[in-house]
Amino acid sequence: MHGMSGADYCLTAKEGRTLDVFxxxxxxxxxxxxxxxxxxxxxxxxxxxxxxxxxxxxxxxxxxxxxxxxxxxxxxxxxxxxxxxxxxxxxxERLPDRLDQQTLSIEGRIAGLPEATLTGWRFQLADARIVDTGESLPFMRVHWYAGEPVLQGEYWRFEARVRRPRGMSNPGAFDYEAWLYAQGIGALGSIRSGQRLDGMRYGGVDGMRSHIRDRLLQALGATPGTERLLALIVGDRSVLSREDWQVLQATGTSHLMVISGLHVGLFAAAVFGLVTLAGRLGILHLPFARIWLAAPLAIFAAAIYAALAGFAVPTQRALLMVAMVLLARLLYRQPGPWFFWLLAMCLVVMINPAAPLLAGFWLSFMAVGLLVFGMAGRLDQRGLWWRWGRAQWVIFIGLWPWLLLWGMPGSLIAPLVNILAIPFVSLLVVPAALLGTLLELVLGVPWLLWFAAQLLDGLFLALEQAASLHVPTYLAFPGWINWLLGVAGILALLSPLSRLLWLPALACVPVLLAAPQPRPVEGEFWVTVLDVGQGLSVLVQTRQHALLYDAGARLSSGFDLGEAVVHPALVSLGVTDLDRLLVSHADNDHAGGAQAIIRHMPVGRVVAGQIEDQSPQLQAIACQPGESWSWNAVTFEIIYSAPAPAPANERSCVLRVTTGDSGVLLTGDVGIRGEYQMLAHDLSANLLLAPHHGSRTSSSYALIRAVDPNWVVFSAGHRNRFNHPHPNVVARYRELAVEPVYTSRAGAVRFVFDKDHGGRRDWSWRDSARRFWHE
CATH class of the missing domain: 1.20.1270 (Substrate Binding Domain Of Dnak; Chain:A; Domain 2)
Structure with a gap:
């Protein structure tokens, strides 16, 4: 939840009279x-x-x-x-198609704050060009696996494989392509090797941020809370661990751990107040009105602090509103708060028309708009603590629709936590951190920084305790009609007429929590193959039950597809719990995300192939060939799983799901040896999940003829290094009149099967959700 800046609070407190021009x-x-x-x-x-x-x-x-x-x-x-x-x-400005997936020798300048990952370094590359031809390249985001440390402003020559921006495409999941587009990133790259061309460091905003970060790391050393303090001072989100973000989400305090509009507004208000106070006390003797010094200094201070955050959208909003409020005062104008709010939104989107693709844009602006709306006409009626509690209530209930819209978790304890956490961070931690930074940079005195780090570390201990009491609430998007009704109900509850409208408002709000999702009818089942890159995850739904077959990978970088892709997709599709999680075998691209699934939702039973190599946390039972069960007139049968000591892929747990004469065969990574051993069973199915992602050591003619499918789905990463699916395998399917479907092209894809009409392809997510920035 986003708090309010000092300037925002002033706007809600007193609108005053507005001149006709405004x-x-x-x-x-x-x-x-x-x-x-x-x-x-x-x-x-x-x-x-x-x-x-x-x-x-x-x-x-x-x-x-x-x-x-x-x-x-x-x-x-x-x-x-x-x-x-x-x-x-x-x-x-995007990378041209002819350079996609090419390995090039490039030169460029390190931009932004380089991020150390578990596997190397991730950073942005500006002013890049191809060494051989001198051709300019777009602003790039690159990852250097096991690479050397890099510093902002350095000029490097890299051997890198470059590619056009592209991400996975699934319902409810983060749209990586939209995020890259909004950030102005026109190419991605994987660095093979690099050479620093000179030790020159560049200035500018990034240089200032990098210099301050280096000085703080040197001054603080191993002091607890150091990394988190960097997020508050230079807006470096990368220093926060995955566990930190989980705590912040559970307590609704994510907005406090980075430079936000709240901090920018308060900093500007503090500078304005100090200059004004100095004038009143006679410390400053000016030949003109104090406001002519206080306002420009406050705007300048806000601009510096917003620059430390890299001018993220919430800080842009706060800076613009601070500047407009103070400029209006200088000109003896007092337009209403809605004028400032609308003008700031228009200016931000004029500068970057893709800014609304970022959740922070809407959460930041809607938080301020809600405060203007929900606090209007009330501030002079109650005491300070009532106003502060009212502000937290307004933000808490008002932002729920926007969290749902962006598939973000909500925290039920956020209002209580923020009532104490916001003043603690804003009035103690941030002032101590900023003043401590100034003392360190000018005098080399780090003691106030140490104090700020200890304060922040103590706050996190308290937040961890609060987080242990509450799991963040994930809800599916309820559909546009329900969402709009819910927004209308919340606005009615927050309006000055709430005493008259509370009954219809309360009737509208619950529709936000009710996300009616279509379900299969009796005797019908749906198969949704998710886009998890080089891996596999398939959801099978009947009228009352849900089974997940594999859960994608957990990458060495720490990125967990089970948490980031599979779970949000399940929530979006209306799945709140799983009757069964079947992990085909222990390879990471199939089993890596399973722990995240059981952590985030109830799972009735976990079944796995290659059981001895699975994580003990899954508490899985061994896959048993011949086991079968029926849900809603749909039959599930485990066809095959080779016993030890067969190779890992051959131990894949193969599942066949049928209703009437319609069915699907889920094969994991089984190879030709296992395919021939399965031929003794009835394998006929309308849909076949290509064994081992379409590798050339699978998908034999015998298997394809035995299954006789209408479609084969290749779940593999876009232009992956394994060359999956192999062209010979694709040709084999086409020769036997089987239509290939690629998750790398279609995104998540759903098929519907019933006992009377066979099967049909229902939708492909990349086509359904396509926008002009998508590849």
Whole structure:
């Protein structure tokens, strides 16, 4: 949950009278229209062509001159043309198709704050070019496995494999391609080797952040809380561990552990207040009004602190609102808070039309909007603690719809924790950290930094205790109609008319928690093959039951597909618990994410092949060939699993699911040897999961003929290093009239089977959710 900055709080506290220049009705119509125009292209699968932009540009003045009633449309068209033009320019900067998956010798400058990972270094590369041709390359995000430490501003030559931005595509999961696009990243890279060309360090914002981070690490050493303090001072999120983020999510305090709009606003308010106080006490003798010094210094301080965060969207919002409030005071203007709010949103999206693809954009702006709406007309009626508690309630209930929209967990204990945690961090930790940083940089005195680190470490101990009492709540998106009804109900509850509207409001709010998901009818089952890259995860649903076959990988970098992809997809598809988790065998790309699944949702029974090599935490029982059961007139049968000491792949637990004459065969990584041993069974099925991701040591003619499928699904990573599926295997399926389906192209894909009409392919997620930035 996002708190409010000092400037935001002032806006909600007292609106004052607004001069006519700011209160003209058309201005408050133009801004919403312009904003809607700016964000509307984000809903398009393809951008309008440049010639159409030219036509629209000519129409704008015509529509505007037709009168005030048409100015909303004119403003919308202006925003649309601007945004589409910028999107075209950004897409043009992406890595060209001809360089995709090429290994190149490149040179570039290290940008941002390099992040140390479990397997090497991850950082951004700016001003990159190909050594041989001098061709410029887009802004890149690269990973150097087992690489040397790199520093911001250094110039390097790398041997790297570059590729166009691309991610997995699944319902409910994080859209990596959208995130890369919003960050302006036009290429990805994997570095093979590198050579530092010189030791030159560059200045600018990144140089300042890097210098401060290095000085703090040197000064603090092994002091507990050091890494977390860096997040507060220089906005370095990478220093927070996975466990830290879990604690923050469980307590609803994620906004406190990085530079947020709250911190920027409070810092600006503190500078403004100190200058004003110094003038009143006679310390400053100025020949002009104190505000003419206090306001520019406060804006400058806010800009410096926002720069330390890398100008993230919440800090952009806070900086813009602080600047507008203070500039309005200098000009003796006092427009209403909604003017500042709308103008700041428009400016942020004008600068980066892809900013609304980031959850932080909506959470930050909606938090401020909710405070303006929910606190209006109430602040003069109650005491300070009532106002503070009311603010936490407004943020807590008001942001739930936006957390649902972005598939983020909510914390039921967040209001209680934030009532104490926000003032502790904002009034104790952050001032001590900033003043301690200044003392260290100027005088080399680190003692105040140590104190701030100890305070933060103590806070985290308390947060860990609170987190142990509560598991973050994950809910499926309830659909647009229910979501809009829920938003309307919450706004009614927070409005000044809540005493009159509380009954219909309470009737609307529960629809947010009710996510009606379609389910198979009796005798029908659905198979959803998730896109987990080079791995496998398949959801099988009947009317009342759900089975998950494999759970993707847990990578050496610590990225867990079970947690990041499979679990969010299950929640999005309405699965709150699993009757059975079947792990085909112990290879990481099949079993690695299983622990995350049992950690996040109830699982009735875990069955696994290659049982002795599975994690003890799964508490799995061995896969038993011949075992069968029935759910809702759908039959499940374990066909095969080779006993030890057979090779790991041959020990895959093969599952066949049937209803009537329709069925699916899930084969894990079984090879040709296992395929021939299975031929004694009835293997017929409409859908076959290609054994071993389509490797050339599997998918024999005998197996394909025995199964006689309509479709074969290859669950493999996009252009993976194993060359899965092998071209000869694909040709074999095509020769036998089997349609290939690739998760790397289609994303998650669903098939529907019933006993009367066979099977059909229901949807492919990459097609269903496609936008213009997707590959």
């Amino acid at each position: 209160r003209r009705p058309q201005l408050m119509v133009i801004l919403p229209g312009f904003f809607l125009g700016l964000i509307s292209p984000l809903m398009l699968e393809q951008l309008p062509s440049p010639w159409l932009l030219g036509v629209l540009s000519l129409l704008i003045p015509v529509v505007w001159l037709k009168g005030p009633d048409n100015r909303l449309l004119a403003a919308g068209l202006t925003g649309l043309v601007w945004a589409v033009l910028v999107h075209h320019l950004v897409l043009h």
